[in-house]
Amino acid sequence: MTLDFASQADYLLALLPEIVLSLWAMLVLMVDVFQKGNRVEASRPVVAWLSLAGLVVTAAANGWLLTIEEAAVTGMVAVDSFRVFVNFIVLIAAALAILISIGYLDRRGINRGEFYALLLFATVGMMLLGAARDLILLFLALELMSVALYVLVGFDRRDPRSSEGALKYFLLGSFSSGFLLYGIALVFGSARSTNLSAIVPLLPSLQESPMFLIGAGLLLVGLAFKVAVMPFHVWTPDAYDGAPTPVTALMATGVKAAAFAAFIRVFAVGFAGIYNEWSVVLSWLALLTMFGANLIALTQGSVKRMLAYSSIAHAGYLLVAVLAANAYGAAAFLFYLLVYTLMTAGAFGIVIANSRGANELNKLDDYAGFGWREPLLGAVFSIFLLSLAGFPLTGGFIGKLYILRSSLEAGNVELAVSLVLASVISYFYYLRVVVVMYMRPAPAEEANRTVLLTGPGQLAMSVSAVAVLALFFVPGWVLDVAQRSVASLFTVPGTFFGLGP
Amino acid sequence: MLPLNAALFLSAILFAIGTAGVVVRRNAIILFMCIELMLNAANLAFVALSPYAGIDGQVIVFFVIAVAAAEAAVGLAIIIAVFRHAESVDIRNFSLLRW
Numbered sequence: 001m002t003l004d005f006a007s008q009a010d011y012l013l014a015l016l017p018e019i020v021l022s023l024w025a026m027l028v029l030m031v032d033v034f035q036k037g038n039r040v041e042a043s044r045p046v047v048a049w050l051s052l053a054g055l056v057v058t059a060a061a062n063g064w065l066l067t068i069e070e071a072a073v074t075g076m077v078a079v080d081s082f083r084v085f086v087n088f089i090v091l092i093a094a095a096l097a098i099l100i101s102i103g104y105l106d107r108r109g110i111n112r113g114e115f116y117a118l119l120l121f122a123t124v125g126m127m128l129l130g131a132a133r134d135l136i137l138l139f140l141a142l143e144l145m146s147v148a149l150y151v152l153v154g155f156d157r158r159d160p161r162s163s164e165g166a167l168k169y170f171l172l173g174s175f176s177s178g179f180l181l182y183g184i185a186l187v188f189g190s191a192r193s194t195n196l197s198a199i200v201p202l203l204p205s206l207q208e209s210p211m212f213l214i215g216a217g218l219l220l221v222g223l224a225f226k227v228a229v230m231p232f233h234v235w236t237p238d239a240y241d242g243a244p245t246p247v248t249a250l251m252a253t254g255v256k257a258a259a260f261a262a263f264i265r266v267f268a269v270g271f272a273g274i275y276n277e278w279s280v281v282l283s284w285l286a287l288l289t290m291f292g293a294n295l296i297a298l299t300q301g302s303v304k305r306m307l308a309y310s311s312i313a314h315a316g317y318l319l320v321a322v323l324a325a326n327a328y329g330a331a332a333f334l335f336y337l338l339v340y341t342l343m344t345a346g347a348f349g350i351v352i353a354n355s356r357g358a359n360e361l362n363k364l365d366d367y368a369g370f371g372w373r374e375p376l377l378g379a380v381f382s383i384f385l386l387s388l389a390g391f392p393l394t395g396g397f398i399g400k401l402y403i404l405r406s407s408l409e410a411g412n413v414e415l416a417v418s419l420v421l422a423s424v425i426s427y428f429y430y431l432r433v434v435v436v437m438y439m440r441p442a443p444a445e446e447a448n449r450t451v452l453l454t455g456p457g458q459l460a461m462s463v464s465a466v467a468v469l470a471l472f473f474v475p476g477w478v479l480d481v482a483q484r485s486v487a488s489l490f491t492v493p494g495t496f497f498g499l500g501p
Numbered sequence: 502m503l504p505l506n507a508a509l510f511l512s513a514i515l516f517a518i519g520t521a522g523v524v525v526r527r528n529a530i531i532l533f534m535c536i537e538l539m540l541n542a543a544n545l546a547f548v549a550l551s552p553y554a555g556i557d558g559q560v561i562v563f564f565v566i567a568v569a570a571a572e573a574a575v576g577l578a579i580i581i582a583v584f585r586h587a588e589s590v591d592i593r594n595f596s597l598l599r600w
Binding site for chain 1: 509512516519520523529532533536539540542543546547550553554555557558561564565568571572575576578579580582583585586587592
């Protein structure tokens with residue numbers, strides 16, 4: 001089927017997954033309210049499972065998008081396989097967040113149906129963000145995602161840390177939205193359109209326009225805030241640390257995936273004509289992020305906070321892929337995003353497993369003996385940490401290899417070298433956790449502590465770990481799909497690199 | 502009619518005042534007002550540009566107003582939640598989480 005967007009009904013088809021998920025989120029909210037009546041009590045488990053079912057239905061609708069094509073690449077909403085791939089990653093991130101939240105919310109006494117509804121609305125925002133080909137849709141999608149997340153971060157309002165994280169996230173998040181919006185206004189004024197496909201042909205003449213360049217710069221700052229690139233990262237450790245851990249997992253994976261997809265669509269594809277201008281700024285940001293975040297992560301005593309800095313460092317690696325601005329880079333980006341989502345959400349799941357009561361134990365010492373007490377989860381955590389570090393035998397290694405290759409292909413040798421050096425720094429703090437887990441005996445009173453991750457959560461962690469390993473041994477078909485997915489954005493060279501089929 | 506440059510200049514000044522306010526002030530409510538000022542500076546720019554760049558500019562303003570209203574609802578609720586813990590909305594008091 002081909003959509004030409006001549007009639008408004010075409011937009012309903014093009015937005016089908018988002019519409020399904022929005023309606024489903026409202027359904028989840030209603031089911032929860034009707035079940036509870038006017039009693040104040042925890043939500044039933046059915047609400048969580050209903051939300052998961054919504055994600056599955058949305059994934060089916062998303063797969064169906066592959067069967068439709070757009071007549072021209074000018075629509076406000078992109079209908080291409082890049083969007084479908086990003087949507088799948090976002091849906092996986094949301095599903096993992098829901099699976100690890102089962103049980104956890106009860107323990108903290110915040111099991112309310114709104115949690116799941118807001119999580120689904122945030123997911124809708126992320127999906128739209130990956131689809132936006134118009135700067136205004138980009139702004140609306142970003143806000144839909146952010147406003148739902150501000151609430152989710154502060155969801156445990158009795159916990160001062162959660163509220164404080166929410167305040168910092170809210171103030172800096174809306175500050176960055178202001179930059180983004182003013183950037184859009186300036187781009188709109190100079191290009192007379194907010195549609196990226198209308199701006200592309202004008203770029204040669206706009207290259208000299210200070211108004212356009214300032215607008216593009218403000219857009220860059222706004223997006224850099226959202227993907228938490230240094231020095232725009234100041235909200236990240238606080239929001240990640242204060243938020244309930246399933247929300248942290250979603251923020252570190254889904255939000256990053258969606259915002260980086262927007263980065264690729266706006267800068268690597270839309271503003272490719274002014275690559276020389278934005279690549280200078282972004283290269284410095286990438287260098288600062290890779291080294292800065294890894295060095296600060298070394299000093300962290302809390303595992304949750306260390307993982308927050310690790311996710312900032314990974315934003316730097318992903319920026320290297322964006323900076324390649326070619327088909328190799330975009331394919332490497334999609335591949336790495338998938339591995340990153342699995343391993344990061346998995347690592348936060350283990351943080352939940354190793355907590356006691358409503359109290360989250362995040363200190364490094366709390367992991368002493370964890371590997372022997374919980375052999376399965378210990379092994380799984382080791383796989384995630386080694387993959388985050390980029391060790392061979394894990395998907396993270398292959399992902400970094402592809403990013404390096406794409407960076408060399410684009411001639412960014414310094415960035416490739418820096419990526420390797422920064423990864424070496426990161427080995428220290430990832431391996432430190434593994435060492436503590438296996439080499440240091442648990443304190444006597446801790447010996448009988450039971451793990452606090454419910455069955456579905458444990459299953460999700462194990463499947464993610466197996467997937468991370470599988471992406472090392474058989475990366476071919478995922479990379480193949482990723483390569484075909486970027487064909488609508490970049491001209492794909494005849495042969496791709498790597499271990500593809 | 503007001504010249505375009507004058508309107509854009511005003512919007513740039515408002516945006517700068519908003520940004521400076523966020524950087525300098527320490528009261529969460531004032532910070533929030535400064536952020537609203539930044540959004541409205543962008544609105545002013547959209548409206549001022551719309552005779553030259555197309556009617557889209559005026560439509561966008563309505564979207565931004567709706568988004569700002571949603572942000573205000575959530576933002577004030579967060580500020581109240583924080584006030585219940587700290588009995589203050591001065592952001593210098595919030596240092597449970599650092600580094």
